[in-house]
Amino acid sequence: MINSHNSKAKIYWKKNIRIVLTLLTIWFFVSFGMGILWVDALDSFRFFGFKFGFWMAQQGSIFCFVILIFVYVYKMNKLDHQYDVDEVKDNFIPDDIYCPDKEPEE
Amino acid sequence: MDVQTLTYIFVSVTFAFYIGIAIWSRAGSTDDFYIAGNGVSPLANGMATAADWMSAASFISMAGIISFVGRDGSVYLMGWTGGYVLLALLLAPYLRKFGKYTVPDFVGDRYYSNVARVVAVVCVLFVSFTYVAGQMRGVGIVFSRFLEVEITTGVLIGMAIVFFYAVLGGMKGITYTQVAQYCVLIFAFLVPAIYISMLMTGKFVPQIGFGSTLADGSNIYLLDKLDQLSTDLGFSAYTEGNKSTIDIFFITAALMVGTAGLPHVIVRFFTVPRVRDARISAGYALFFIALLYTAAPAVASFARVNLINTVENAEYKKTPSWFKNWENTNLIAWVDKNQDGKIQYFTGKPFNGKPEFLDMRGSEGQRKIKNEPTGNTNELYIDRDIMVLANPEIAGLPNWVIALVAAGALAAALSTAAGLLLVISTSVSHDLLKKIFLKNISDRQELFFARLSAALAIVIAGYFGVYPPGFVAQVVAFAFGLAAASFFPVILMGIFSKRMNREGAISGMITGLFFTVSYIVYFKFINPSSNTPENWWFGISPEGIGTLGMLFNFIVSSVVSSITAPPPREIQSLVDDIRIPRGAGASYHHVKS
Numbered sequence: 001m002i003n004s005h006n007s008k009a010k011i012y013w014k015k016n017i018r019i020v021l022t023l024l025t026i027w028f029f030v031s032f033g034m035g036i037l038w039v040d041a042l043d044s045f046r047f048f049g050f051k052f053g054f055w056m057a058q059q060g061s062i063f064c065f066v067i068l069i070f071v072y073v074y075k076m077n078k079l080d081h082q083y084d085v086d087e088v089k090d091n092f093i094p095d096d097i098y099c100p101d102k103e104p105e106e
Numbered sequence: 107m108d109v110q111t112l113t114y115i116f117v118s119v120t121f122a123f124y125i126g127i128a129i130w131s132r133a134g135s136t137d138d139f140y141i142a143g144n145g146v147s148p149l150a151n152g153m154a155t156a157a158d159w160m161s162a163a164s165f166i167s168m169a170g171i172i173s174f175v176g177r178d179g180s181v182y183l184m185g186w187t188g189g190y191v192l193l194a195l196l197l198a199p200y201l202r203k204f205g206k207y208t209v210p211d212f213v214g215d216r217y218y219s220n221v222a223r224v225v226a227v228v229c230v231l232f233v234s235f236t237y238v239a240g241q242m243r244g245v246g247i248v249f250s251r252f253l254e255v256e257i258t259t260g261v262l263i264g265m266a267i268v269f270f271y272a273v274l275g276g277m278k279g280i281t282y283t284q285v286a287q288y289c290v291l292i293f294a295f296l297v298p299a300i301y302i303s304m305l306m307t308g309k310f311v312p313q314i315g316f317g318s319t320l321a322d323g324s325n326i327y328l329l330d331k332l333d334q335l336s337t338d339l340g341f342s343a344y345t346e347g348n349k350s351t352i353d354i355f356f357i358t359a360a361l362m363v364g365t366a367g368l369p370h371v372i373v374r375f376f377t378v379p380r381v382r383d384a385r386i387s388a389g390y391a392l393f394f395i396a397l398l399y400t401a402a403p404a405v406a407s408f409a410r411v412n413l414i415n416t417v418e419n420a421e422y423k424k425t426p427s428w429f430k431n432w433e434n435t436n437l438i439a440w441v442d443k444n445q446d447g448k449i450q451y452f453t454g455k456p457f458n459g460k461p462e463f464l465d466m467r468g469s470e471g472q473r474k475i476k477n478e479p480t481g482n483t484n485e486l487y488i489d490r491d492i493m494v495l496a497n498p499e500i501a502g503l504p505n506w507v508i509a510l511v512a513a514g515a516l517a518a519a520l521s522t523a524a525g526l527l528l529v530i531s532t533s534v535s536h537d538l539l540k541k542i543f544l545k546n547i548s549d550r551q552e553l554f555f556a557r558l559s560a561a562l563a564i565v566i567a568g569y570f571g572v573y574p575p576g577f578v579a580q581v582v583a584f585a586f587g588l589a590a591a592s593f594f595p596v597i598l599m600g601i602f603s604k605r606m607n608r609e610g611a612i613s614g615m616i617t618g619l620f621f622t623v624s625y626i627v628y629f630k631f632i633n634p635s636s637n638t639p640e641n642w643w644f645g646i647s648p649e650g651i652g653t654l655g656m657l658f659n660f661i662v663s664s665v666v667s668s669i670t671a672p673p674p675r676e677i678q679s680l681v682d683d684i685r686i687p688r689g690a691g692a693s694y695h696h697v698k699s
Contacts, residue, residue, distance in 0.1 A: 065187050087690060
């Protein structure tokens with residue numbers, strides 16, 4: 001088991017923060033940026049039948065949010081595996097064997 | 107078959123289905139009752155979270171509001187989805203690793219303080235009760251319009267159903283009924299959307315139809331047509347905003363952060379087995395939510411075009427039956443100001459306030475109202491809440507689609523109500539009784555108290571549904587503002603800062619709460635007449651003030667914690683521990699340790 005205080009854990013945490021900050025920057029850019037702050041400027045571009053700013057505010061940003069979470073999941077699972085902190089080796093009991101009424105055996 | 111018979115069939119079938127699931131998945135222990143024994147698959151949790159989150163407001167009201175305000179409605183679209191990014195990236199995985207039952211549990215343990223725990227419990231109760239009253243009201247409206255029963259009877263039936271599966275099944279029962287409810291509600295929302303999209307634009311996917319040309323051969327884009335119709339009637343163009351940019355910015359942020367801090371949403375991530383499951387189920391949840399949220403603006407614009415085309419300058423006597431049905435439910439009113447027997451629909455209020463109907467009919471057969479008409483030419487009052495429910499009728503869709511929408515609206519309201527009631531009962535039985543007042547009760551007794559408080563909460567919620575306090579609409583701003591200004595900063599700092607201590611967290615929460623509450627109470631209750639942009643701080647409306655409250659919370663908590671003693675060593679290693687996924691599965695079978 002990894003010791004939380006060692007330097008490997010610190011690097012893992014730093015990389016985690018970097019992933020989160022990068023994705024949140026994009027999150028801010030597509031919603032607050034393109035959907036709110038620069039919406040009027042972007043409206044001068046057409047995107048199919050939409051004004052582009054209007055589309056970002058009402059639909060585009062939501063598509064981006066969904067993609068962002070799935071990218072996060074992919075990156076974090078990879079990072080967890082790389083730093084050996086993932087849960088693959090956890091003694092995980094699947095649903096059909098697990099019986100919540102009984103006290104777990106140590 | 108007529109709409110009413112079909113609605114009865116659809117509603118009874120779905121209700122029977124929910125009850126069946128509740129019996130199959132009843133809870134045996136407090137683990138089951140609070141967090142479904144950690145045994146929910148991420149996909150099921152994603153669907154359950156989507157149903158839990160999408161309430162009567164999302165299903166019934168949101169598209170209606172957007173339909174009337176156009177681009178400014180984006181605050182709800184972005185605000186109520188963008189919060190999931192924050193939840194997935196900043197909170198859900200770590201709270202799952204922490205592995206306890208509730209948000210107050212995390213606050214109490216991380217800040218080694220029962221004061222912090224109690225402040226958190228008070229916020230949870232306030233936020234949840236505010237919310238649940240609105241759901242019961244939604245149930246009442248659907249019953250009274252589509253099944254033509256009294257609102258009271260409707261609310262009682264709704265209470266009985268929720269009582270059955272929330273009290274019996276706890277989180278486990280709720281989770282699986284929510285999965286079923288998600289399927290019902292998304293089907294009920296998308297079928298009419300697809301239908302109308304086909305009729306109006308010839309496109310099968312409403313999200314695409316939204317940006318396409320009209321199918322009437324005019325080769326004009328739907329949104330351009332809508333802009334033109336709106337400006338012709340004196341409204342501002344549909345695709346342009348009216349609110350100030352700073353207000354839109356702050357409201358969106360408050361809704362996003364509030365969403366991430368809502369206890370009934372957070373608690374859903376305690377139900378999955380592992381940290382990686384918590385992450386992916388946030389992704390599934392947002393995907394399922396996005397199916398409705400990207401269709402909603404399309405539905406809003408279709409409904410707006412149809413509405414204007416149907417009512418503007420139409421003779422009252424020739425209006426379709428839906429118009430008179432909704433008039434009979436008090437949600438539409440018409441005053442024939444120029445006595446020409448036709449409906450003139452323009453910008454501005456036809457009269458002040460909500461219509462008060464007299465027991466009389468006018469010359470055209472319309473219901474007379476007591477309100478004094480205003481000086482403008484607009485003659486029509488339409489409650490925004492009817493847009494989604496009336497949309498299939500306005501577009502002339504078959505009866506079964508109308509009945510389906512009624513069943514979907516009930517699914518949306520009931521699933522959210524159940525999730526909220528569970529959070530309320532858990533806060534009482536677990537956070538207050540087990541952790542503070544009755545520390546020695548057994549698991550079985552605690553389960554009994556959990557069921558008892560769920561039952562009590564349903565009765566209170568039902569009371570608010572039958573006798574809705576006039577302030578329900580106003581206090582919704584509270585729910586998000588409070589969640590944003592209180593929970594979010596405290597939980598976030600609890601994970602990302604090891605230095606954040608008890609003193610900082612409590613003073614931050616109290617500052618955020620006090621500031622937000624006083625701002626909202628001042629503008630909504632004490633001095634409502636001054637609730638205008640000129641009087642707001644920096645032009646921020648009470649709906650968006652939670653964002654500023656959150657910033658104050660961050661500042662005060664950081665300053666206070668930096669001048670007081672750091673948290674004890676065991677708390678610092680607790681933080682180290684929740685930052686690493688491995689070991690969460692262990693709590694899956696060692697939950698009671």
